[in-house]
Amino acid sequence: MDMLFLGQxxxxxxxxxxxALAANEWAAYARQLEGLLLEAKANLIGARAVxxxxxxxxxxxxxxxxxxxxxxxxxxxxxxxxEEMHSSRRA
Numbered sequence: 222m223d224m225l226f227l228g229q230x231x232x233x234x235x236x237x238x239x240x241a242l243a244a245n246e247w248a249a250y251a252r253q254l255e256g257l258l259l260e261a262k263a264n265l266i267g268a269r270a271v272x273x274x275x276x277x278x279x280x281x282x283x284x285x286x287x288x289x290x291x292x293x294x295x296x297x298x299x300x301x302x303x304e305e306m307h308s309s310r311r312a
Contacts, residue, residue: 279286287293
């Protein structure tokens, strides 16, 4: 009878160790994703800063330029976004 309990205890320990390893792997993956998200956010903030400066300068050079209208920029950006999402799903 003791051997049965000992075998079950060993199996439970093995399963617990496997679960702990899997949890650690998932935690590492989550940290990696958080780092990628932080990097993407920083890139977006940088791109917005460049955009704002470029629009200010464009406004000085060509006050009637179509890119100074937010809706035009949104339309261009949405088209690029849609193309990327569509091409990524095909891959």
